[in-house]
Amino acid sequence: MSSSDMLDRIEGSSYSASVQGSNADVEQRLAAAATRFGFELEPRSVDRLRQLLELWSRFGRAFNLSGATDETGLLEHVLEGLQVVGLAHRIGWRAGQIWLDVGSGAGFPGLVVAACLEVQVTLVEPRERRASFLDLALNQVGRRDCRVIRGHIEGKSWRPIRTGETLVAGGFDWSSARAVFAPDAWVEVGRQWVRKGGIVVAHVRAETEQFEGEVARVDGERWSIRGVRG
Numbered sequence: 061m062s063s064s065d066m067l068d069r070i071e072g073s074s075y076s077a078s079v080q081g082s083n084a085d086v087e088q089r090l091a092a093a094a095t096r097f098g099f100e101l102e103p104r105s106v107d108r109l110r111q112l113l114e115l116w117s118r119f120g121r122a123f124n125l126s127g128a129t130d131e132t133g134l135l136e137h138v139l140e141g142l143q144v145v146g147l148a149h150r151i152g153w154r155a156g157q158i159w160l161d162v163g164s165g166a167g168f169p170g171l172v173v174a175a176c177l178e179v180q181v182t183l184v185e186p187r188e189r190r191a192s193f194l195d196l197a198l199n200q201v202g203r204r205d206c207r208v209i210r211g212h213i214e215g216k217s218w219r220p221i222r223t224g225e226t227l228v229a230g231g232f233d234w235s236s237a238r239a240v241f242a243p244d245a246w247v248e249v250g251r252q253w254v255r256k257g258g259i260v261v262a263h264v265r266a267e268t269e270q271f272e273g274e275v276a277r278v279d280g281e282r283w284s285i286r287g288v289r290g
Protein backbone atom coordinates (compact mmCIF):
# COMPACT_ATOMS: atom_id res chain seq x y z
CA MET A 61 0.00 0.00 0.00
CA SER A 62 1.38 3.46 -0.85
CA SER A 63 1.73 6.00 1.96
CA SER A 64 -1.00 8.09 0.33
CA ASP A 65 -3.36 5.07 0.28
CA MET A 66 -2.54 4.44 3.91
CA LEU A 67 -3.36 8.03 4.83
CA ASP A 68 -6.64 7.83 2.90
CA ARG A 69 -7.51 4.69 4.79
CA ILE A 70 -6.77 6.30 8.15
CA GLU A 71 -8.89 9.33 7.47
CA GLY A 72 -11.33 7.82 5.00
CA SER A 73 -10.98 10.70 2.58
CA SER A 74 -8.83 11.62 -0.37
CA TYR A 75 -5.52 12.87 0.95
CA SER A 76 -4.06 13.65 -2.46
CA ALA A 77 -6.94 15.97 -3.40
CA SER A 78 -6.59 17.93 -0.19
CA VAL A 79 -2.92 18.88 -0.65
CA GLN A 80 -3.41 20.39 -4.07
CA GLY A 81 -5.03 23.63 -2.97
CA SER A 82 -2.71 26.62 -2.65
CA ASN A 83 -2.39 28.83 0.39
CA ALA A 84 -0.66 32.04 -0.60
CA ASP A 85 -0.69 33.42 2.92
CA VAL A 86 1.17 30.43 4.38
CA GLU A 87 3.66 30.51 1.53
CA GLN A 88 4.31 34.19 2.13
CA ARG A 89 4.87 33.61 5.82
CA LEU A 90 7.30 30.79 5.12
CA ALA A 91 9.19 32.86 2.55
CA ALA A 92 9.31 35.91 4.85
CA ALA A 93 10.61 33.81 7.74
CA ALA A 94 13.32 32.27 5.58
CA THR A 95 14.42 35.75 4.47
CA ARG A 96 14.51 36.86 8.09
CA PHE A 97 16.70 33.86 8.92
CA GLY A 98 19.07 34.63 6.07
CA PHE A 99 18.18 32.34 3.17
CA GLU A 100 15.71 31.90 0.33
CA LEU A 101 13.26 29.00 0.25
CA GLU A 102 13.30 27.04 -2.98
CA PRO A 103 9.89 26.33 -4.57
CA ARG A 104 10.42 22.61 -3.97
CA SER A 105 10.92 23.27 -0.25
CA VAL A 106 7.77 25.40 -0.09
CA ASP A 107 5.79 22.54 -1.70
CA ARG A 108 7.20 20.05 0.74
CA LEU A 109 6.46 22.27 3.74
CA ARG A 110 2.89 22.79 2.56
CA GLN A 111 2.47 19.03 2.25
CA LEU A 112 3.88 18.54 5.74
CA LEU A 113 1.57 21.19 7.20
CA GLU A 114 -1.34 19.35 5.67
CA LEU A 115 -0.15 16.06 7.14
CA TRP A 116 0.41 17.48 10.62
CA SER A 117 -2.95 19.18 10.77
CA ARG A 118 -4.93 16.25 9.38
CA PHE A 119 -3.19 13.31 11.01
CA GLY A 120 -1.72 14.73 14.22
CA ARG A 121 -4.37 13.10 16.36
CA ALA A 122 -4.45 9.75 14.54
CA PHE A 123 -0.69 9.35 15.04
CA ASN A 124 -0.71 10.78 18.57
CA LEU A 125 1.82 13.41 17.60
CA SER A 126 0.86 15.70 20.51
CA GLY A 127 1.23 19.46 20.43
CA ALA A 128 -0.35 21.88 18.00
CA THR A 129 -2.58 20.76 15.15
CA ASP A 130 -4.00 24.21 14.28
CA GLU A 131 -2.27 26.17 11.56
CA THR A 132 -0.92 28.95 13.79
CA GLY A 133 0.60 26.53 16.30
CA LEU A 134 2.07 24.32 13.58
CA LEU A 135 3.56 27.29 11.75
CA GLU A 136 5.38 28.30 14.93
CA HIS A 137 7.09 24.91 15.02
CA VAL A 138 7.88 25.11 11.31
CA LEU A 139 9.35 28.60 11.65
CA GLU A 140 11.60 27.38 14.45
CA GLY A 141 12.67 24.60 12.08
CA LEU A 142 13.45 27.27 9.47
CA GLN A 143 15.73 28.92 12.03
CA VAL A 144 17.68 25.65 12.08
CA VAL A 145 17.85 25.69 8.28
CA GLY A 146 19.03 29.32 8.47
CA LEU A 147 21.80 28.25 10.83
CA ALA A 148 22.88 25.52 8.39
CA HIS A 149 23.06 28.13 5.60
CA ARG A 150 25.01 30.52 7.82
CA ILE A 151 27.59 27.90 8.82
CA GLY A 152 27.63 26.22 5.38
CA TRP A 153 26.00 22.89 4.56
CA ARG A 154 26.75 20.62 1.61
CA ALA A 155 24.53 18.24 -0.32
CA GLY A 156 24.93 14.65 0.85
CA GLN A 157 26.05 15.53 4.36
CA ILE A 158 24.58 13.36 7.10
CA TRP A 159 22.33 14.84 9.78
CA LEU A 160 21.10 13.17 12.96
CA ASP A 161 17.84 14.41 14.52
CA VAL A 162 17.25 12.82 17.92
CA GLY A 163 13.73 12.53 19.37
CA SER A 164 12.09 13.84 16.22
CA GLY A 165 8.54 13.37 17.54
CA ALA A 166 6.24 14.89 14.93
CA GLY A 167 9.30 15.88 12.89
CA PHE A 168 10.72 19.02 14.47
CA PRO A 169 13.19 19.98 13.29
CA GLY A 170 14.04 16.78 11.33
CA LEU A 171 11.25 16.91 8.74
CA VAL A 172 11.73 20.65 8.17
CA VAL A 173 15.43 20.03 7.54
CA ALA A 174 14.57 17.18 5.13
CA ALA A 175 12.13 19.48 3.32
CA CYS A 176 14.67 22.26 2.85
CA LEU A 177 18.17 20.78 2.64
CA GLU A 178 19.49 17.94 0.47
CA VAL A 179 21.22 16.37 3.44
CA GLN A 180 20.54 12.79 4.46
CA VAL A 181 18.59 12.97 7.69
CA THR A 182 18.38 10.10 10.18
CA LEU A 183 15.36 10.73 12.38
CA VAL A 184 15.47 8.87 15.70
CA GLU A 185 12.15 8.31 17.43
CA PRO A 186 11.36 5.51 19.89
CA ARG A 187 7.57 5.77 19.81
CA GLU A 188 5.94 3.53 17.22
CA ARG A 189 3.14 5.75 15.94
CA ARG A 190 5.35 8.80 15.71
CA ALA A 191 7.99 6.81 13.85
CA SER A 192 5.29 5.54 11.43
CA PHE A 193 4.16 9.09 10.82
CA LEU A 194 7.74 10.20 10.13
CA ASP A 195 8.12 7.37 7.60
CA LEU A 196 4.92 8.36 5.83
CA ALA A 197 5.86 12.02 5.81
CA LEU A 198 9.30 11.35 4.31
CA ASN A 199 7.66 9.26 1.59
CA GLN A 200 5.11 11.97 0.87
CA VAL A 201 7.77 14.63 0.35
CA GLY A 202 9.95 12.30 -1.72
CA ARG A 203 12.85 12.00 0.73
CA ARG A 204 13.35 8.23 0.64
CA ASP A 205 17.08 8.81 1.05
CA CYS A 206 16.36 9.88 4.64
CA ARG A 207 15.47 7.28 7.27
CA VAL A 208 13.60 6.80 10.52
CA ILE A 209 14.92 4.47 13.19
CA ARG A 210 13.32 3.52 16.48
CA GLY A 211 15.33 3.53 19.68
CA HIS A 212 16.97 5.61 22.38
CA ILE A 213 20.17 7.59 22.44
CA GLU A 214 21.90 7.50 25.80
CA GLY A 215 25.16 9.44 25.82
CA LYS A 216 27.08 7.98 22.91
CA SER A 217 25.18 4.68 23.08
CA TRP A 218 22.35 3.52 20.88
CA ARG A 219 19.60 1.28 22.24
CA PRO A 220 17.52 0.06 19.28
CA ILE A 221 13.91 -1.09 19.50
CA ARG A 222 13.94 -2.93 16.17
CA THR A 223 16.76 -5.43 15.79
CA GLY A 224 19.23 -4.59 13.08
CA GLU A 225 18.80 -0.81 13.17
CA THR A 226 22.28 0.41 13.94
CA LEU A 227 23.54 3.88 14.71
CA VAL A 228 27.19 4.70 15.23
CA ALA A 229 28.34 7.76 17.16
CA GLY A 230 31.00 10.14 15.88
CA GLY A 231 30.39 10.38 12.13
CA PHE A 232 27.53 12.83 11.60
CA ASP A 233 28.07 16.27 10.06
CA TRP A 234 25.15 17.73 12.01
CA SER A 235 23.15 16.68 15.05
CA SER A 236 19.95 18.25 16.37
CA ALA A 237 17.47 17.53 19.15
CA ARG A 238 14.66 19.82 20.10
CA ALA A 239 12.90 19.47 23.45
CA VAL A 240 14.46 16.10 24.20
CA PHE A 241 17.34 16.96 26.54
CA ALA A 242 18.21 20.11 28.49
CA PRO A 243 20.33 22.28 26.14
CA ASP A 244 23.63 21.88 28.07
CA ALA A 245 23.13 18.13 28.29
CA TRP A 246 22.28 17.95 24.58
CA VAL A 247 25.40 19.86 23.53
CA GLU A 248 27.48 17.37 25.51
CA VAL A 249 25.63 14.36 24.00
CA GLY A 250 25.38 15.83 20.49
CA ARG A 251 29.13 16.45 20.36
CA GLN A 252 29.72 12.72 20.73
CA TRP A 253 27.57 11.99 17.68
CA VAL A 254 29.22 14.40 15.21
CA ARG A 255 32.60 14.04 13.55
CA LYS A 256 35.41 16.40 14.57
CA GLY A 257 34.38 19.77 13.17
CA GLY A 258 30.70 18.74 12.85
CA ILE A 259 27.96 20.92 14.27
CA VAL A 260 25.61 20.36 17.20
CA VAL A 261 22.39 22.37 16.83
CA ALA A 262 20.87 23.55 20.11
CA HIS A 263 17.49 25.25 20.67
CA VAL A 264 17.67 27.68 23.57
CA ARG A 265 15.74 30.66 24.88
CA ALA A 266 16.77 33.94 23.30
CA GLU A 267 18.55 35.21 26.43
CA THR A 268 20.79 32.13 26.85
CA GLU A 269 24.53 32.82 27.05
CA GLN A 270 26.99 31.67 24.45
CA PHE A 271 28.12 28.02 24.59
CA GLU A 272 31.78 27.14 24.55
CA GLY A 273 32.60 26.39 20.91
CA GLU A 274 29.54 28.24 19.56
CA VAL A 275 30.18 29.31 15.98
CA ALA A 276 26.89 30.88 14.88
CA ARG A 277 23.37 31.66 16.02
CA VAL A 278 20.03 32.50 14.44
CA ASP A 279 17.70 34.42 16.70
CA GLY A 280 13.93 34.38 16.63
CA GLU A 281 11.51 36.17 18.90
CA ARG A 282 11.49 33.50 21.61
CA TRP A 283 14.05 30.95 20.58
CA SER A 284 17.64 31.15 19.55
CA ILE A 285 19.30 28.39 17.53
CA ARG A 286 22.98 27.87 18.25
CA GLY A 287 25.59 25.96 16.29
CA VAL A 288 28.32 24.45 18.48
CA ARG A 289 31.41 22.89 16.90
CA GLY A 290 32.01 19.25 17.82
Ligand SMILES: C[S@@+](CC[C@H](N)C(=O)[O-])C[C@H]1O[C@@H](n2cnc3c(N)ncnc32)[C@H](O)[C@@H]1O
Nearest residue numbers: 162163164165168186187211212213238239240
Ligand atom coordinates in the same frame (compact mmCIF):
# COMPACT_ATOMS: atom_id res chain seq x y z
C1 LIG B 1 8.98 16.52 23.74
S1 LIG B 1 9.12 15.50 22.36
C2 LIG B 1 9.87 16.62 21.18
C3 LIG B 1 9.64 16.17 19.79
C4 LIG B 1 10.22 17.10 18.71
N1 LIG B 1 11.65 17.13 18.72
C5 LIG B 1 9.66 18.49 18.84
O1 LIG B 1 10.39 19.41 19.18
O2 LIG B 1 8.45 18.66 18.60
C6 LIG B 1 10.48 14.44 22.75
C7 LIG B 1 10.61 13.24 21.81
O3 LIG B 1 11.86 12.60 22.05
C8 LIG B 1 11.69 11.20 22.12
N2 LIG B 1 12.76 10.73 23.03
C9 LIG B 1 12.79 10.86 24.37
N3 LIG B 1 13.95 10.38 24.87
C10 LIG B 1 14.69 9.95 23.80
C11 LIG B 1 15.97 9.35 23.67
N4 LIG B 1 16.76 9.09 24.73
N5 LIG B 1 16.42 9.05 22.43
C12 LIG B 1 15.64 9.31 21.35
N6 LIG B 1 14.41 9.87 21.42
C13 LIG B 1 13.94 10.18 22.63
C14 LIG B 1 10.26 11.01 22.62
O4 LIG B 1 9.70 9.78 22.20
C15 LIG B 1 9.53 12.21 22.03
O5 LIG B 1 8.88 11.92 20.81
